Amino acid sequence: MIQLTNIEKYYANKGVKNYVLRLVTTTINQGEFVSIMGPSGAGKSTLLNIIGMLEEPTYGTYNFLGEDVTSLNERKRIELYRNHIGFVFQAYHLIDEMTVYENIEAPLLYKKVGSSERASRIADLLDRFNIVAKKDLFPNQLSGGQQQLVGIARALAAQPSIILADEPTGNLQSAQAEEIMALFKKLNQEDGITIIQVTHSEKNAQYGNRILHIADGIVKEDVAVIA
Amino acid sequence: MxxxxxxxxxxxxxxxxxxxxxxxxxxxxxxxxxxxxxxxxxxxxxxDTWDSALKNVYQIRERHSFFTPDNKEHLQESNESRVGSLIRHKVPQVIAVTKVDPDWDFRTGYSVRVGNADPITVNRMKDSDSSFFHVFKYRFLQGSESNALIAPKSVVLKQSLAKKIFGEGNVLGKVIKVAVWQGDKGMDLTVTGVVEDPQTPETAGFTAIMRTGNKDKDPVNPTNNNYCQVYARVNEGTDPELLNQTLKRVYTDYKKSTAPLKKIEYKSYFADGKYLQLKAIPLAEVHGNRPxxxxxxxxxxxxxxxxxxxxxxxxxxxxxxxxxxxxxxxxxxxxxxxxxxxxxxxxxxxxxxxxxxxxxxxxxxxxxxxxxxxxxxxxxxxxxxxxxxxxxxxxxxxxxxxxxxxxxxxxxxxxxxxxxxxxxxxxxxxYSGSLKGIILRNVLVVFQFIISVTFIIAISVMHLQTSYLNNKDLGFERSNLINIRAGYDQDLADKIKRIPGVQYVATTTQVMGNAFNVPEEIQYNGNKISLNTVTISMDALSALGVKLLKGRVFSREYKQDTINTVVLNEAAAKLIDKNPVGKSYKIADEHKMLNFQIIGVIKDYHNEGFDKEVLPTLYKVTTLGGTSSTNNLIVRLNSDKNAAIIEKIKAEWKHNYPDFLMEYTTLDSAFDKVLENNKRFISMIVLFSIVSVSLSLLGLFALSTFVAKRRTKEIAMRKILGASNIQIVGLLNKTFLVLVIIANLISWPVAYIVVKKWLNGFAYRIDLPLYPFFLATVVSIIIAVLTVSIQARRAALANPVKALKYE
Structure with a gap:
């Protein structure tokens, strides 16, 4: 599904190249749950951003669903966002001016899903995540864990094939964090959604089935998690 | 979505x-x-958009020097009345021509009486001929276009006036008595039509069109002229270019053939760069282009x-x-x-x-x-x-x-x-990407402040100029002086003069509010000099309270004053001689030379707006060399019970002229009127300045809020490092002060040019002072600092922990 070949990312400053990523080559298949781990400044987030096409690599090629997406025009990239990729953020990034319901609805509007279809999908998600009662509240009326649930629901609304999560539990207490990770595991196993997460926590990484250890921009280890 | x-x-x-x-x-x-x-x-x-057919109507303008403010030739809306019949008969494109009174600004109304009711004053009643409604196609509510003015002594009313005089109902055949001046016994006019008030304003506006018969004929003596406005309706599809060519040819022929009758050499029409011109202006262009x-x-x-x-x-x-x-x-x-x-x-x-x-x-x-x-x-x-x-x-x-x-x-x-x-x-x-916008925002704030500072400078200069004008010595005493709209009538003047509290009663063709300039060429020591002539009565200069510089003013004690003496104003004296008193000059009158003696020089006095300089003028009482007159009966009062005296004057008036209401102005209000346009302009500028300055401050407020927010972390860090609140407020102010100072530097030359141009519109003006510029700078800096400090203080007082908590 995702094939990275010799991905490099550096910033040139007065002729000196500061490498963030060096010669990263890896393949991620449909249905995998990959955790990217490493110390601060190792390049985890940059790697996730490149996978999410939010940043372009300076060098190397990136194939997504068999298509070269190394440098993609905006329109095509947005098509991928609409149909294949869901993002989950550490700071949730719900839109403050929208209710829970509207936040989940937004991606469906961009995808131009019909109104009855929209209503049933949102109802389904609200039901599944037990947040039906919260649907008319605004994000600042929710707890962090609830906000992240909405964030995940929003990412799932467009029925993506892959979810990219940047420290999804970084701002949460451990009990809430476990709940979210369990949810991810369930989504991966029951719905077959590919998940790539960046995390600091060894414990969270155990929910997945593969861990990429990164340090100084280089993939040091690529291990499978034995459940 | x-x-x-x-x-x-x-x-x-x-x-x-x-x-x-x-x-x-x-x-x-x-x-x-x-x-x-x-x-x-x-x-x-x-x-003039109330009827689509008006596109075929033209105003005719003739070039002449009669009744101009500077005594020079101009293309004017008033034409010699003979032009009317000339183009009616000689220009083939023309279907109908009408002659009509112009709008007089001083003489505002005629007196209208129905039966034995008290007279009322009606403005803008105009005398015209039978063709008025053939040129201007008004919609008749009563009567008809073809019959309305067919007989002399008829009148067509606008609907609004008809309502005012008669109320609703049929008014055809009713009679109104119209008196044009105070001694006028009045003329009975029969109402023969009522026309609808159009929805849009008209250049040749009126409340009633009268046909008294005066506009039907031209003066018999070829040297006498009447002046009136002339409008013509032409054939559909007439080319204006061609029309004007025809006019030019017809007019030149006419002037050539009538020159001998007027005892003028045809060549003299072209002397001193003068030339003949008669032009048709499409009605649509008339309003935007008044002489x-x-x-x-x-x-x-x-x-x-x-x-x-x-x-x-x-x-x-x-x-x-x-x-x-x-x-x-x-x-x-x-x-x-x-x-x-x-x-x-x-x-x-x-x-x-x-x-x-x-x-x-x-x-x-x-x-x-x-x-x-x-x-x-x-x-x-x-x-x-x-x-x-x-x-x-x-x-x-x-x-x-x-x-x-x-x-x-x-x-x-x-x-x-x-x-x-x-x-x-x-x-x-x-959010570092949002930094990009900051340059543009700074430019915008600078731009706003340029406008505001320019406004502030303009207001202060305007204020200085206005107070200069208000306190300017007019050269005559404007208080306790009234001007009655009437010609000089010895009988009435004597009666008014007998009222206690009245010092002088006089007439002049030149007083603030109604000045009438007549050019005259004099010969002094062989030099030809053009002066403005003002005809006055014996007491006029004393009544006005002008200041005598040399010699004396007119007095009944000198018999000669009714024969051939003149008084000059300072401007005229400057042109003639340093010390002209006692000297003589000549003017040419038909075949002989007339001799005048100069008896005094008075200080220039103002009689028009301050945008015009006082013309070099000679004043004379004698009828030698021709006279002129206008409706100025000036009365100097010398008591503090003016209202009571004016009531007495009114009583005398009513006795003499029962058919006509007395109208008068005080010279104080005439003076206010001269300043009125200027005042209006200034009050508007003041209003706009306040709005513009407050909007600019709001803009600055928003920008400072933004900057304070953006620098929250920096401010917090500085506080942790030991900066005091005042230092932080100063820090934020510094950035904006630079902007305000840049704006000031740019607006100085801009304001200088704008204000200078405005001042140049005045013939009498202050030297451009410097301190409004400094004042504007100081004011703008103070208000900017105050505005920014509101936000800066908030930022400075905020708890640094909050700002640094989240990365």
Missing amino acids: FKLNLKIALRNLFKNKIYAAINIGGLAIGLTAFVLMLLYINHEESY FELSWLEKLKPVIAICVFLLLVSIINFVNMATAQSVQRAKEVGVKKVMGAYKQQLIAQFLLECALQSIVALFLSVILIEVLLPSFNTQFHVDLSFWHNPHLFNMLLQLFGLFTLVTLLAGFYPAWILSNYDPASVLKGN
Whole structure:
């Protein structure tokens, strides 16, 4: 599904190249749950951003669903966002001016899903995540864990094939964090959604089935998690 | 999608109530000024558009020097009356020609009596000939175009006047008695028609068109001339170019053939660069192009500039506020982008938000306009309305265009900035990208301040010039002096003079409010000098209270004063001789030379606006060399019970002229009228300045809020490192002070040019002082510092822990 070949990312400053990523080559298949781990400044987030096409690599090629997406025009990239990729953020990034319901609805509007279809999908998600009662509240009326649930629901609304999560539990207490990770595991196993997460926590990484250890921009280890 | 965006827009407005109020309020004010101006322009443009057939009507203008303010030849609206019949018979394109009275500004009304009722004064009744309604196709409500003025001594009323005099109902055949001047016994005129008041203003406006018979004929003696306005209706499809060529040929032939009758050499028409000209002006162009005055567009230009600036300032505010707030929206943009929103969709969303605010502002401004229109109408002597505007549809179209323009101007830049946010960085909480906008925002603030500072400088200079004019020595005593609108009548003058408290009764052709210039060429020591001649009665100079510089003024003690003496003003003395008293000059009169002796020199006194210099003038009592007269009966009072004395004068008047109401002005009010236009302009500038300065301050406030927010972390760090609150306030102020000082430096030369140009419009003016410039700088700096400090103080007092807590 995702094939990275010799991905490099550096910033040139007065002729000196500061490498963030060096010669990263890896393949991620449909249905995998990959955790990217490493110390601060190792390049985890940059790697996730490149996978999410939010940043372009300076060098190397990136194939997504068999298509070269190394440098993609905006329109095509947005098509991928609409149909294949869901993002989950550490700071949730719900839109403050929208209710829970509207936040989940937004991606469906961009995808131009019909109104009855929209209503049933949102109802389904609200039901599944037990947040039906919260649907008319605004994000600042929710707890962090609830906000992240909405964030995940929003990412799932467009029925993506892959979810990219940047420290999804970084701002949460451990009990809430476990709940979210369990949810991810369930989504991966029951719905077959590919998940790539960046995390600091060894414990969270155990929910997945593969861990990429990164340090100084280089993939040091690529291990499978034995459940 | 649209619905959701609209919801978000509304929620955002409610969330940032203060900003929204500032934005919308500012825009509403800018729009109000602009729309008022649009209304006014529409009004001026609607002149003479009440009938489509008016495109075939032309005003005829003749070039001559009669009745001009500077005694030189000009193309004028008044023509010698013979021009009327000339073009009627000699120009084939012309179907109908009418001669009609011009609008006199001083003599405002005629006295109208129905039966034995008290007379009422009616303005703008005009004498014309039988063809008036063949040229101007008014809609007849009673009577008909073909019959109305067919008989002499008939009159056609406008519907509004008919209502005023007779009320509703049929008025055909009723008789009104019209007296044109105070001694006039009146003429009975039969009403033969009533025409509808048109919806748009007219150049040849009237309340009634009379046919007294005076306009039917020209003076018998070829050396005598009557002057009147001439309008012609031409065949459909006439080429104006060709029409004017024909006019030129016909007019030249006419002047050539009549020169011997007038005992003038044909060549003299071309002496001293003079030439003959008769021109047809399409009626549509007449109002925008009146002789002796700036066209309305020229007069309005500074106002248009100010309104445009005001709108710009409010739009700049809008842009500033919106970009300053954009940081708050950055996350939304980032999230929407990764959810699959196109950039255009985001731009559309932010434009929608802007449109929402503009439309609210537009509604507010419509309300404001409704509130302001009455006072606007009285200020500008117009009768504008918004909802009852005859061009309402047109107006709404213009408003829609304005709305679109404002939305795009105000919304596009913020929308573009916002939609350009890079999701990868804003979602990480990194807003450095928003720094890009700061240069533009600084430029906008500088621009706003240039406008404000220029306004402040302009106000102070205008204030200085106005107080200079108010306190200027006019050269005559304007208090306790009244001017009755009447010709000099010895009997009445004697009666008034016997009233205790009346010092002088006199007449003059030149007094503030009604000056009448007659050119004359004198020969002094072989030099030919052109002077302005004023005919006065014996006491006039004393009555006016002018200051004598040399010699003496006229007095009954000197028999010679009724024979051949003159008094000069200072300007004339300068042209003639340093010490002219006792010396003589000559003027040529037909075949002989007339000799005049100069007996005195008086100080120049003002009789027109301060935009004109006092003309070199000679004053004479004698009828030698011809006289002229106008309706000025000036009365000098010397008691403190003026009202009672004026009542007594009125009683004498009524005794002498029962058919005519007495009308008078005080010279104080004549003086106020001279300053009126200027005052109106200044009060408008003051109003606009206040609005513009406050809008600029709001803009600065928004920008300082933004900067304080952006530098929250820096401020917190500095506080932790030991900076005091005052140091932090100073730190934030520094950036803005630079902007304000730059704005000041730029606005100095701009203001200098603008103000200098304004001052140059006055013949009597102050030297441009420097201190308004410094004053403006100091004021702008103080208010800027105060504004920024409000925000800076808040930032300085904030707890640094909060700012540093989240990375």
